[in-house]
Amino acid sequence: MSRKVHRHNRATGEETTCGPAQLDKMLTEARRSMSWLRVGSAVAQQQTIRDFGKSRAKALKDIKAKLPMRQRAGMPKPKRKRDALPTLNYNRNGFRIKGGRLHLAGGIVLTVVWSRDLPSVPSSVRVYRDSLGHWYCSLVVVAETVPLPATGRALGVDWGVRETASTTSDDHDLPHAQHGKTAAQKLARYQRMMARRRTPKNRPDTAGYRRARKAAAKVSKKIARQRQDTGRKWAKTVVRDFDALAVEDFRPKFLAKTTMARKAADAAIGATKAALVEMARKHGRTVHLVHPAHTTMECAQCGAGAKHALPLSERTYTCTACGAVSPRDKNSARVMLVRAGLNPASADLVSPAPC
Template sequence: MQLRYNFRLYPTPGQCAALARAFGCARTVFNDGLRARQQAHAAGLPHLSDGELSQRVITEAKKTPERAWLGEVSAVVLQQALADLNTAYRNFFASLSGKRKGPSIAPPRFRSRKDNRQAIRFTRNARFSITAGGKLRLPKIGDVTVTWSRRLPSEPSSVTVVKDAAGRYFASFVVDVAAEPLPQTAAEVGIDLGLTHFAVLSDGRKIDNPRFLRRTERRLRKAQQALSRTAKGSNNSKKATVTLACAHARVADARRDFAHKLSTRIIRENQAVVVEDLCVKGLARTRLATSVHDAGWSAFVNMLEYKAARYGRTLVKIDRWFPSSKLCSACGALAGSMPLNVRSWACPCGASHDRDVNAAQNILAAGRAERLNACGGTVRPAA
């Protein structure tokens, strides 16, 4: 399987200027290619092929005075920008024809130099390398200092240099990782994700919701107010924008770190993990949108998914409409209407339930029922 390994970069001022030039050239090629295809479509001409588009917006454009500066950056960067455009169009056409599952995809749109995130990609054809001194050597940019927090498991096939809104630079390596199965264990767990507690496990454990965004609302509000008091386009406005972006970046980093540590611990402790297939996009349209985004359920489940595949574990997703909260985990009786403010309830069979723990136990039982090795065995856990 392929994974991404991210590391922090610390380019010199000259290298920052070279990276900014590369960002601008890649953005220009992408926009030129998009404009050429839009004009061909408006004129009723056939769809431009990938090779013809590359010849027009890169090879021939370099020979003109208006685009001669495209030759100052690596040609691989320009080709990869055009490859991103071609991929976007293929996904759009596949979505229109119904070949691509999931929500519909909009056609590609122009990239702006004011975007918070800028990125360029180098493949093996660019001959990037890691020097003996541990620096990342990029063509026409130089040797960039890297903070190696861990070793790469294999030779990277590509590297993407990213500049975020906070002005930080990162190198994202794509590497092939072999499966590393962990020792077999009999433990299985069901997880009920929520807002009061981030996760409630079927064994009764409750993981508190860190609420990283809520805890830093005062700092973010002050940074936003300081930005609103500056003149638009001034140097003070740019500084305030970076300050606000750094505050948001700290929140995102803390949330990502929490999700990584928790998902790794759950995968290591359990042979099978069962979660609900939540519709986070729909929940984000409610009045709880801020809390839903702050929880980061989708990122957490995605981490569980790829870590389970890497370490030989099983991840099961059950239907989001499964009545996990109102179903008695002891006798299987379905309770009536139950408002959200009811956090504990008693079943006529005599069992008393914590709503979240009961939901996690029912999620585990439903996941066992869907697994092939559960056929003929005991599905519902003991009371």
Template sequence: MKLRYRYRVYPTQNQQTKLAQLFGCCRVVWNDALALVKQSQEFPKNSDLQKSCITQAKRTEQRSWLKEVSNIPLQQSIADLGVAIKNYFDSQKGKRKGAAIGFPRFKKKDNRQSARFRKGGFSIKNGKVYLTKIGHLKTKWSRPLPSEPSSVTIIKDRRNRYFLSFVVEAEVQSSPAPNDAVGVDLGIKTFAVLSTGEKIDSPSYQKLNRKIRRFQRRLSKRLKGSKRRDLARLKVAKLKAKLRDTRKDFLHKLSSRLINENQVIALEDLNVKGMIKNRRLSRAISEAGWSEFRTMCEAKSQMNSREVRVISRWEPTSQYCSDCSYKWGKLDLSVREIICLSCGTLQDRDGNAATNIKNVGVGHTHDTKWTGSGCKTDVSAVCDELSTHLVDEQLVLFAS
């Protein structure tokens, strides 16, 4: 299977100038090709776009500077545009899974910049990465590459950091897991409650959020195009990058741990898009990264011969006991613990839900609407208060 390995690089000042020129050329080629696609009644082929936006454009005076960079990233920019357009139409026709994809947009200078090299445009010798017309880049090898890469992408984020992203072919690892299965109930303050009873708290983003809001207010007051505005924008970008890195580090470590320790990971299909509409919880839900965590688990499960099972979002995991399957119904969010009326067990709300998620995920399911004779409420559990039930239009009073 194909994987991506990402490393931090530290180009020299001369190499940064060359990379800026390369990013600009790739961006211009993308925008020219996209403008040509939007003007055409029929979508042109990639070969036609390369001929008009690269080969013929180099002969003009306005685009003559395209000759100063490698031709391979320019061709890959056209190819990436073709893939983006194809993904858009596949998404519209229902051929592509996941959320709907929008039509490709024009690239901006202030956003994340990238350029992709295929074989022939880069080489790795003695731990040094060479890019055509860029030179050897100082790379921090955090881990070795499992095989020879087929392509490499040089990336510059909004924080002015540079990365190399390699596409390699890796073998699937098949090692037995110490545990059979685990159920995971995701939350906000407590990010995950496992069916084993362990609770994993979310990292706190409050200090970073306060700093981001303060510097964003300063950024809004700066004059557009000024150096002070650029410095303020860079400060905001650094803080947001730190928040993203903190979240990713936490999610990577947790997902790797669950994958290494369990053969089956059971998750709940959460309606994140609908939950974000709650204005009081939208920021906290977005920062939690539930969808990103699920994506990491699914990707790492394929690498390690594990299985991730996602149960239905309509499964009432918080409405019945995980020990005796007695259904007590919906609970208010303020109720964190409950005593089962059937078996008398004190159940933690999230721990009980995690156990139910595990049972449904591994196939130990049952009809949650059925209570059976063994799940009837005992007489001793009925309180002294009168309750009313209508049976054959007669009012019957029950009391202990």
């Protein structure tokens, strides 16, 4: 399977842009002349080439639009067997499910351990292997909505380092779970091991390097699973208790210089935000994603802006205009509600202390 994946480099050699029809024709010709290519399924090869063409077209479009480097989609890199994980996509013509088993084009039959029942007929399937060597099938189905009773309440959510989520309700704050505090040390050790055992470019990886990489992947996966689990549990209670959510649209910065603690906090926020958005979608709740700019500088009570950003060490927000005093994160969470156009009165109030 990996052979088919990494051998698609032919498509990169072409300088002209090709439509899907042309690419299909090229594939048919290539299959005629190369016997090893005929061994695999045409459907899977076709999809691989189309996906490649799509990401390449997007990269070209971004370059033409002169987008700054950071926002630009990268050119798809030719995959190499030794450093790319195998993945194959099958569209509707390329697979069917019969008797609980997955039949893929090319005569491959897979016995699948189903994680849940399929709510509808899937439109496509992606078969892939993760960094631990486990194989997965990911099926695309029409998402179902399970409505929950209305509560008439709204919640503002602000993300942070100490508390992963600070909200306008004291009962719904989520402290940073510190997942992988010891695991992080383990991970760092394996990463140092990988660095020591790395071979020069164009040389195959040593067995010791691969072992260290696998161990590092295992630790990261474990931490990621714990984060996802915590995020889902929290999202469930939030979605049950509130109809409308105003959520800071947090995007991690991926700075090389950030501390381990900041990286861990960012990863926790990312997993929790994703869980919340998905849970809200599932239960038909409204999510307003609020742009995070200056939310920590604004007074949720009167809307006046502070002249300077509060230093992170300052945990209390004191408004110079109206005198409202509230914990810094609670003020930010309320600003989310205000910015989303939701009535803060429908949220649990943070009582402003008079000066």
